[in-house]
Amino acid sequence: MKAVRMRLLWAWMGMGLLLGTLLATPAGANSVRRPAVAGFFYPAAKEELASLVDRYLEQVPPPAPMGEIVALICPHAGYQYSGKVAAHAYRQIRGRNYQVVVLIGPSHTVAFEGVALCDANYYQTPLGKVRLDRGLAQALSRRDRSFRFLPPAHEKEHSLEVQIPFLQRTLGEFSLLPLVMGSQSLATCQSLARALVEILRGKKALLIASSDLSHYHPSEVAKRLDEVAIEAIRSLDGAGLLRKVEASACELCGAGAVATVLLAARLQGADRVKILDYADSSAVAKDPSSVVGYLAAAIGKEDKEDQKESGSSGEKKRGQHDLSPEAKRKLLQLARQAIRLFLEKKEVWDPLIADPELQRPGAAFVTLTQGGELRGCIGTTEPNRPLYRTVVDCAIAAAVSDPRFPPLSLSELEGVRIEISVLGPLRRVRDASEIQVGRDGLMICQGERRGLLLPQVASRYGWDRISFLEQSCRKAGLPADAWRQGARIYRFVAEVFGEE
Structure with missing residues (x-):
């Protein structure tokens, strides 16, 4: 049965790759990536959405200082399932200032090799528009031929979209660099991590990996699998995480996104990880026989101010x-x-x-x-x-x-x-x-x-x-x-x- 599912998956991916190639057309100067999952994954009404996100954030205790936060790991299910977990990550950055947020997630709708950049000028949610950093996107596309503009990969992708209302309610003005990963091999992750560190040099940037953990196992099995993933994340071991995924020791739909962020954060000097919250879907669905795991984590390094002599x-x-x-x-x-x-x-x-x-x-x-x-x-x-x-x-x-x-x-x-x-x-x-x-x-x-x-x-x-x-x-x-x-x-x- 598993072999049949895999053949069907690869057939679907082949069609998706063809579709993505046919539909990849340049965007207009004022193009907007419009909401695809508003009303499904989160409320479509502006006031309701803002109120819900704020309520989730207020339910999280004040964060303990952990230095300069360079990256977050957040889940991407519907808000009723993973919104409260995601809030633990976003509460860490509330009131902080970042020039650009790099948001990385896996592709759920289109199959392709490499990394898809968004060929639009703005990303819209019911809370308003966020400006995309076209300069950084162009710079990234020049670093590797597999990093290319591919609008279909972004058109219906929820893994990035569900993060943006949280960013809009926690940060001031920022630009966005959204990236969807097709292939999640170690070589792709390493190349992307190095390229991001190079193009972000001198900028105050936040990296966000969008990923859920194990899928559709009994709760106890899911916890064992997720503990393996969490340990690799806690160790800032992006390559090790991918090896564990390949060995079926753990599961993450966004393993490549998480590995890339871990690798890039280490290159930026990150030396600490805080696991903020973990839960699974049984808390809402009340069915422990088949759950999805959700994790919120923050990655940081010593604040430059904290390096100064105290007094x-x-x-x-x-x-x-x-x-x-x-x-x-x-x-x-x-x-x-x-x-x-x-x-x-x-x-x-x-x-x-x-x-x-x-x-x-x-x-x-x-x-x-x-x-x-x-x-x-x-x-x-x-x-x-x-x-x-x-x-x-x-x-x-x-x-x-x-x-x-x-x-x-x-x-x-x-x-x-x-x-x-x-x-x-x-x-x-x-x-x-x-x-x-x-x-x-x-x-x-x-x-x-x-x-x-x-x-x-x-x-x-x-x-x-x-x-x-x-x-x-x-x-x-x-x-x-x-x-x-x-x-x-x-x-x-x-x-x-x-x-x-």
């Missing part, structure tokens, strides 16, 4: 925006005006801000005090919106949504002082001696519980390092010694300024 001044430079006095003054004005407008008219203010300093993505907390006592404090550790927008939203939330206090009234506003803390990135604490009171804020996480205290809190109350850790645990609703018992500790620096 108080270095920490400050890394973590803060170094806002100008004018930017600080403007943010305080925006916070007060936003609160006033909401209290007067119940309207959420959306000011038009052109200042690049305030347009940068930023994480922040807004603290309200009244007579020297806390009156509200709300914020976010994720820099996924422009800084001014973060401050406006957090100011309103601190005024009316802090569950510890009744909503602020308009008559109280004049007696309230506003303080803003612009946060640097969260950094995992491996040893408590890394924490410096007066410089660092802390976040403690265990299970679903988390507690955060800003740097100025410890100074205000005269806490030492141990007291600061214990109070952060209590803020999370955990025992005071939870930081000694396996709770995750993160530190951050903040630029703090307030009204006179």
